[in-house]
Amino acid sequence: MLVPGRVLVVGNYPDDEQESMLRFGAMLVDNLRAIGVEVDYVQPRPVFGRRAGTSPRLRKLAGYLDKFVIFPVVLWFVARRYRVVHITDHSNALYVEFAGARKTLVTCHDLFAVRGMLGDLDAARGGVSGRILQRWILRGLRRAARFTAVSDVTAHDLARLVAEPRVTMIPNALADAFVVSASAGAPAEPAGVPYFLHIGGNQFYKNRAGVVRLFNHLTQTAEFAGHRLVMAGKPPIGDFAGELAQSPVHDRIDVLITPDDATVHALYKGAQALLFISLTEGFGWPVIEAQALGCPVVTSDREPMRSVAGGAAVLVDPEDPVSATAAIVAARDIWPRLRLRGLANARRYYPAEIYPQYPAIYREIAGAYCP
Template sequence: MKILLVGNYLPDEQESMQRFAELMERELALRGHKVRLLRPAPRLNRSGSAPLGIAKWLGYLDKLILFPLLLKRVARRFDVVHICDHSNSFYLPSIQNKPHVITCHDVIAIRSALELESNSSTGWSGKALQKMILGGLNQAATVACVSMNTRRELLEVSKLKPHSAVVIYQGINYPYSPMPHQEAMATLSSLGKERAIENLDSTPFIFHVGGNQWYKNRLGVLRIYQELRTLPKGSILPRLIMAGKPFDEEMRKFVNQHHLTEWVVEIPNCSNEQLRAFYSSARVMLFPSLAEGFGWPVIEAQACGCPVLTSNFAPLTEIGGEAAIFCDPKDEREVARQLDALLSESEKDRDARVHGGLSNAKRFSPQKMIDSYLELYRTAMTGRSAA
């Protein structure tokens, strides 16, 4: 099968979308298919020297004017086109009725633009972009949603018929597994020396990973940790390590105001192996998101043998399974109590939770995901209903 994957504009730094497209490319090629991953190129700001505001609009020209012309030419040579991120759904007219699949990762931005999310506001240009994205999704013959919750929310905001939207769970996009203790400590020790962070390899810690989008609730993570510090402690209080994007100004202000600089460790831009070491060594992974399309860190942590405390709504309840502990992310005092209980649980209970998480993570193998997508491609090529 000749499969064209449409990926994301690299300067936008949408890392999870890039990893998904690259996973699809790698796994499909291993199955013997002819695969090409085609992305919009930064042609108008090739040097990357344009000021931020101008770079944004040059990016729009790269993505909305130049790339569709290339896609139109290239798509003719393939059997099926897979738009790997629904935020590129406006490319559908460029593939000229080719059999196609779009993966919908979440509808958070669309819901925000429609003023359905009370925690977020969207400017006029963002609303215009999300209107284009929703318009593209409305024209799609086949949409693969990454969770049941994402499918439900997509059907609520779009004109798609139920038979056009199916669920294909994400596969873990890196071979995460428990890292042996000595190897993990060596990895963290090396990282600590590289980043000038003391005792990164020797103190117990709570772990969080995420970007700075509003729904990741990273300021909430800090507030929960501060609540934990006020609870009576019978043992050493673990540090909080936060990986992902660098802290924003509001987060830095909170850390300074509450004198947390010795307790909260910021680790931006980790490699997969460094993340694996953190997951494998943490006492618990705290992930109190306010909204998600899927929730990759939950599965990554479980695959490394790390207990998970995450939010008590779909899709996180759908993804985390029975091994995860669920919380109301807005009740930060209660989340702190749940976190304290997890930190204090017996080794027997912890081992049971770890094994349950390892078992749950097996539901999300890349092989299962690729099997489902290949079947969906065949369905799209024959013109049959996806449902």
């Protein structure tokens, strides 16, 4: 029996530790309920995962069983009762056929892995099993009824990969904790030892090695000769680890492994500026998080970072540390203004501005769906 008016939200497998996707799903559910949308939530559960022990290989295999064998069956039974199913992460588009293609909305964050599988993005090509999975994901995307995309860049990629996609651009929203902090206004210039901040994972496009190279150049200027760099996120690997080891100022670079939310907030508030010079992004959450906490932003003069920053950031070439350094030095005197402009831009991403855009899409899907 169908449950009229309710939406089934499909989240991510918790053992994959995809923090940003888990956060997106949790924020979506909480905020939809806050505006009166009746929502139920379901996600793959670690059944075999609980018994896999500590072996990475066994845990990966157990995760595959949980996600690709058990959960599709669970979802098929559960989703039959709903007129609208919202899959919160495009990487779970393989569930579309089990949820019911004609009533499924998929949120697309980025399509880098799919593009890598198609040979369109060499840095995201992946291995054999990864490419098989991305083909399955693309097949699911091509069957979904509707889409939301978190940026125009992602919407454009979706338009190229999916014939006539029914897509609405709805950007990511700030978490409530950032909204509360932003209401206090811009803080004064941070005291203590000055530092730049970078927050991000080890995906190729985060350009963490490039952040180290930029910091090397910044420390050669009179304005920033005494600064440190704090890099928060995953443990260093690959090119990033190599750049750290080779940096002439490596003793002034602090790496914080997966800091908690309170530490992240403190880092934003105490930083001279956020260095977020990604090569590309699906959205770029740290840009608006920093702005909401009064931290000046240095980001790439590329989309979607340029649009997300809303004219309230220093825009630089992420692959040219020399010109980027010159731009940062030239903008040093306007940082107090950037703090205020950043706060104003961050208001565009308050939950009250973002989540009310979803119900109209749900009504459209529910109205078109005839079981």
